[in-house]
Amino acid sequence: MSGKAPYGLVAVTCAVIMVVLGVLVSGEGRSVPDELAGKWVEHAFGREPDLLGLLVLPTEAYVLIPVAAIAVGLCLAGRRRLEAVLTVVGPLLAILANSWVLKPLFGRWKYTYLAYPSGHTVALVAVLTVLVLLARPGLATAVISIVGAVVLAGVTIGMIGFGYHYLTDVVGGTLFAVATVCATWALLSWAARRREPVPSDG
Template sequence: MSGRAPYGLVAATCAVIMVVLGVLVSGEGLSTPDELAVKWVDHAFGRDTGLLGLLVLPTEAYVLIPVAALAAVLCLAGGRRLEAALTVVGPLVAILANAWLLKPLFGRWKNTYLAYPSGHTVALVAVLTVLVLLARPGIATAVISIVGAVVLCSVTIGMIGLGYHYLTDVVGGTLFAIATVCATWALFSWAARRREPVPSTG
């Protein structure tokens, strides 16, 4: 995984869009895209809580923690210590910053809880972003990206159908998770390059 790719630019772009969206939807109530999404999910899936519950399963801690732990172990076994650190630090920073900072900052309420950005989404997408960054460029990256996109779409349907979140909550959570993981990797890569010995000119 190259530390010289424009991860910082990706992080900054996603963060800016997330903030703008958060300002637009802060407070309580549905935006037009949220309302359309709710109507579509209700029409297509009804109130099948069993199916909708299965769709949100990938966001649960007992699913995500083993996946991240396995990725960290494989990285350590391959001598990729920075990547192993990313599997832990990236998602953890994203989850904590979202819960303690962003949700209170934007103050978007759904029922009795703060909803923007979606914490379920932040946890899922942070781990998926780590897996994409860890994968070797080529087919592996493409497969993980496609599978991740399908999982995210399924989770989105489930959370909207169960009334957990609005569509814009999911979009904001996705943007913030990508921004945090990419920023973490950019920082790790910069720190690693700073520690590299300077070639002798003598």
């Protein structure tokens, strides 16, 4: 994984879009995309609670933590210590910042809880983003990206169907998770380069 790719630019772009979307949907109520997505999910999956439960399963801690732990173990086994740090720090920063800063800041309520950005989505997408960054460029990256997109689509349907979140909550969570993990990797790479010894001129 290269630290020279424009991870910082990706992080800033996603963060800006997330903030703009958050300002637009702050408070209570649904946007037009939320209304349309809710009606479609209710029509297509409203009578399938077991399926909806299966779709949201990847967001649970007892699924994500073992996946992250395996990734950390593989990184350490391959002496990729910086990537191991990313695997732990990236998702953890995203989850904590979302819960303690963003949700209260935007103040979007759904029933009795703050919903934007979706915490379940932040946790899932942060781990998925780490896996994409850890994968070797080529087929592995493409496969993980496609599988991750399919899983995220299913999770979105499940959370809308159960009434946990609006569509825009999921989009905001996705953007913030990608932004945080990419920013974390950019900072870790920069710090690692700063610690590298300067070549001697002789």
